Every structure is written in C-alpha cells, then in structure tokens.
Amino acid sequence: xxxxxxxxxxxxxxxxxxxxxxxxxxxxxxxxxxxxxxxxxxxxxxxxxxxxxxxxxxxxxxxxxxxxxxxxxxxxxxxxxxxxxxxxxxxxxxxxxxxxxxxxxxxxxxxxxxxxxxxxxxxxxxxxxxxxxxxxxxxxxxxxxxxxxxxxxxxxxxxxxxx
Numbered sequence: 762x763x764x765x766x767x768x769x770x771x772x773x774x775x776x777x778x779x780x781x782x783x784x785x786x787x788x789x790x791x792x793x794x795x796x797x798x799x800x801x802x803x804x805x806x807x808x809x810x811x812x813x814x815x816x817x818x819x820x821x822x823x824x825x826x827x828x829x830x831x832x833x834x835x836x837x838x839x840x841x842x843x844x845x846x847x848x849x850x851x852x853x854x855x856x857x858x859x860x861x862x863x864x865x866x867x868x869x870x871x872x873x874x875x876x877x878x879x880x881x882x883x884x885x886x887x888x889x890x891x892x893x894x895x896x897x898x899x900x901x902x903x904x905x906x907x908x909x910x911x912x913x914x915x916x917x918x919x920x921x922x923x924x
Contacts, residue, residue, distance in 0.1 A: 800889040805881045810868075816877030818884055820865045829863035843887060850883050 804821035824830075824844040832838055835852040838845045847867070848860045856875035861868045867884060871877060 802885050802889060803887055805884045807877060807881050814871050816869050816871060816880060818867045818869075818881060820867065820884065823865045824862050824867070825864060827864065829861065832860045834858075847884060847887050850887070851880060854880065854883060856880065 806819045808817045808819055810817050824847065830844050830848070832848045832852075835849060838848045838852075844862050847862070851857045851860050851869055856872055856877070857869045857880070858872050859870035869877070869880065
C-alpha cells in the first residue's frame, strides 16, 4: 500500500507498480525521466603548491586508506579501485603525467604547458555514475543512441544500466 501524499510517493508507487529500474513517472503525460545525476560528488579543494608543475587536491574522503598509490603513467594503473579509476581519468585529460594519492590527498604532476584547470571536476565526478541527459540525448550521460554512460565516458557494468 503506497501513500499518495507527495509527488515522490506517487513516483515511487508508479516505479514499484511498473517494476522498472531507475525510471520515474512524472506529470500528466506519464513520461519517464531519469534523475539529474546518480552518485555522490566528492568535495575537492585545490591547495597551492610551491612548485608550478604540481597540483594538489584535498578531498572529503579517503581514496587509499592509510596507504599511498603512485602512477607514473596510465600503464601503471592495473586495478579497478576508485583510486585507479581516478588515475585513468586524470591521465585521459592529457594534462597529467604522474598521479600520487595518499589518504584524501591527490597530487598530480602537470604536463609541460598544462594547468590544473578542470582537474578538480574530474575528481569531483568520480562517484557520479550517470550524468544528466542533455537535450538531444547525446553528450555527458549518454552516447549517440541514448545509451547511458557514466561520468568521464565510462560505460556502466552489464546489468547496471537502466532498462
């Protein structure tokens, strides 16, 4: 039995009744929409360094526990932990030549001529799994056929995508 005291309750009742994963029925036209983003953003603060070739970021969560990870290239990324995925995404920007993470601090060596601009956004979106769907169904959050894509261009694992 579902109470219908709010729009959320109505949406949840419809969701349960239709047995569809990750879809919400909204409004009189009964269209399906996805929430704007799924996941939790990381709070990132860029800290100044005395070396202009380095960028240092402090996060609101630990990526490595008490250990540390050092990646000299994307070839050093061998696992699928969050810190490994973050290193892959940072290297993919082309602005990073090395990544070092210890606890909740990530330090990157910048490529010659590169700035740290945009790197905080890459870190912030590490745990955002589905970005908002822009008009037209392409871009961040979807591919050209409407396929959902995790933030950073990573496809969701089989069975994780909405049906």
